[in-house]
Amino acid sequence: MIAAVGLLLGVLLGIFLQPTVPVWLDPYLPIAVVAALDAVFGALRAFLDGIFDDKVFVVSFVSNVLIAAVIVYLGDKLGVGGQLSTGVIVVLGIRIFSNVAAIRRHIFHA
Amino acid sequence: MPEAEDGRARLLAALRRPGSRGQAVAAVLLAVLGFAAVTQVRSNGRDDSYVGARQGDLVQYINSLSLASQRAENEIARLQGTRDALGNDAQSRRTAVERAREQAATLGILAGTVPAVGPGIRVRITDGGSGVGTNQLLDGLQELRDAGAEAIELNDQVRVVAQTSLQDRSGRGVVVDGTVLEPPYVIDAIGDRHTLATGLQFARGFTDEVEGVGGTVAIKELPQVQVGSVVVPKPPRYAEPAGSR
Known part of the structure; x- marks a missing residue:
């Protein structure tokens, strides 16, 4: 319950505050959002599996975001930022898909 | 957390x-x-596609932009050259037309195809019987031409040009270019007034000749003489300009 309310609260805050993305954050924010999505879906799956642990969730969330940002940063420094961003997105997308598939099996039994 | 099976x-x-x-x-x-996602979606919706771009991409954008602008500048230079050329063309054509018009006016006055106006003299000749005819008039016209008359007209009816012919008519008067003129004769001549007047009046000249056959000559110097009659130019049948072909 509170989790859903928190999500809604964040979305509403973003809509009403209309913050501008700082320039230094601009290349990292999209990747970070995708990484966080991956963590959230993983957490949901763990919850449905009955093995959810909030500590694990926090750590995985933060580390996902940080690693994604670091990879993009490193890629920019190495001159392969674009390609590396694409690679990260692909990997995270695959993970999200598999997590969502597990969640689907739990909820719909299919 | 209660251990539910499902x-x-x-x-x-x-x-x-x-x-x-x-x-x-x-x-x-x-x-x-949620906050980050919404923020990202919003910033993505804005038109700042260059804000997060990488250095290499930016360099590429700049290169392609400068290439495009260079191409546009070349195009501008080319079009400006064309415009200047066309402007020069029009200018020179206008000048040529102007010059041709001036020349046509000059030639028209000389050939008698356009009316003329200017300072000159008006000579009135009465024949006092029958004495004044082609001989005297021809002499008078010749003197006027010698004195530099630019346009000559007889009796306000006939323009005197290079091809003008004079003929005595049986009885009274003369036939000039097919037109019958009766005395008194009036010669309008445009040119330098004093020169024209003295050209007619010198000793044993036109005036003496007319008076010798019983006529009178009255010369009036006018600041403005109208030569209204014109001749219709006939295209030459035999002669053609030499060296223009």
């Missing part, structure tokens, strides 16, 4: 209950995620 039941239970510490943590993180 994941779905566990989820529904979690949604119904206010929640535990784990839910609160998840709420905070989800709030952060």
Whole structure:
């Protein structure tokens, strides 16, 4: 319950505050959002599996975001930022898909 | 957390209950995620495609832009050259037309195809019987031409040009270019007034000749003489300009 309310609260805050993305954050924010999505879906799956642990969730969330940002940063420094961003997105997308598939099996039994 | 067998039941239970510490943590993180996602979506919607671009991409953008602008500048230079050329063309054509018009006016006055106006003299000749005829008039016209008359007219009816012919008519008067003129004769001549007048008046000249056969000559110097009659030019049948072909 509170989790859903928190999500809604964040979305509403973003809509009403209309913050501008700082320039230094601009290349990292999209990747970070995708990484966080991956963590959230993983957490949901763990919850449905009955093995959810909030500590694990926090750590995985933060580390996902940080690693994604670091990879993009490193890629920019190495001159392969674009390609590396694409690679990260692909990997995270695959993970999200598999997590969502597990969640689907739990909820719909299919 | 009660151990429910089913994941779905566990989820529904979690949604119904206010929640535990784990839910609160998840709420905070989800709030952060929602906030970031909305922010990113908004910034993505804005037209700032160059803000997060990488250096290499930016360099490429700049290169292609400068290439495009260079191409546009070349195009501008080419079009400006064309415009200047066309302008020069029009200018020179206008000048040529102007010059041709001036020349046509000059030649028209000389050939008698256009009316003329200017300072000159008006000579009135009475024949006092029958003495004055082609001989005297021809002499008078010749003197006027010698004195530099630019346009000559007889009796306000006939323009005197290079091809003008004079003929005595049986009885009275003369025939000039097919037109019958009767005395008194009036010669309008445009030119330098004093020169024209003295050209007619010198000793044993035109005036003496006319008076010798019983006529009178009255010369009036006028600041403005109208030569209104014109001749219709006939295209030459035999002669053609030499060297223009």
